[in-house]
Amino acid sequence: MKIADKHVVTLNYTLTDNDGEVIDQSQDGSFAYLHGAQNIIPGLENELTDKQVGDKFTVKVSPQDGYGERDDSRVEDVPREMFPQDQEIEPGMMFHAQGPNGETITVTVLEANDQTVKIDSNHALAGVELNFDVEVMDIREAQDVEIEHGHVHGPDGHHH
Numbered sequence: 388m389k390i391a392d393k394h395v396v397t398l399n400y401t402l403t404d405n406d407g408e409v410i411d412q413s414q415d416g417s418f419a420y421l422h423g424a425q426n427i428i429p430g431l432e433n434e435l436t437d438k439q440v441g442d443k444f445t446v447k448v449s450p451q452d453g454y455g456e457r458d459d460s461r462v463e464d465v466p467r468e469m470f471p472q473d474q475e476i477e478p479g480m481m482f483h484a485q486g487p488n489g490e491t492i493t494v495t496v497l498e499a500n501d502q503t504v505k506i507d508s509n510h511a512l513a514g515v516e517l518n519f520d521v522e523v524m525d526i527r528e529a530q531d532v533e534i535e536h537g538h539v540h541g542p543d544g545h546h547h
């Protein structure tokens with residue numbers, strides 16, 4: 388079986404930056420995704436098409452095909468009152484917020500005072516070249532309900 392749309396693919400992968408620093412990894416078949424459903428970044432998904440179980444490869448993904456370029460306009464000052472009043476706001480803290488298309492985004496606090504908080508809503512990996520070392524562990528047909536939901540359910544199928 389070759390990887391194609393509507394297949395559930397299990398991978399082992401190691402993700403490193405250009406300095407060889409490990410950003411993320413998944414071993415023992417703990418990572419599965421639905422191919423063709425934009426569950427993973429395009430640069431990696433495209434490379435996986437037509438691969439088979441046992442295939443190993445490395446791919447360098449540009450920010451364009453990864454988490455995007457850094458956008459300086461996504462660093463902005465927002466009123467302190469947008470954050471919980473009873474919580475200390477400090478640089479480095481991360482919050483979930485709603486993005487322009489209703490998606491959940493993570494914002495990082497850069498600076499904070501009593502009136503304003505400077506936040507960065509760029510993805511932490513925006514502007515970073517990503518180096519994936521990948522092994523294809525398993526491929527199966529997706530269940531109809533997985534295709535409908537656009538994501539993978541566990542080995543036993545999960546309930547919402």
Ligand code: ZN
Binds near residue numbers: 539
């Ligand atoms: Zn589901």
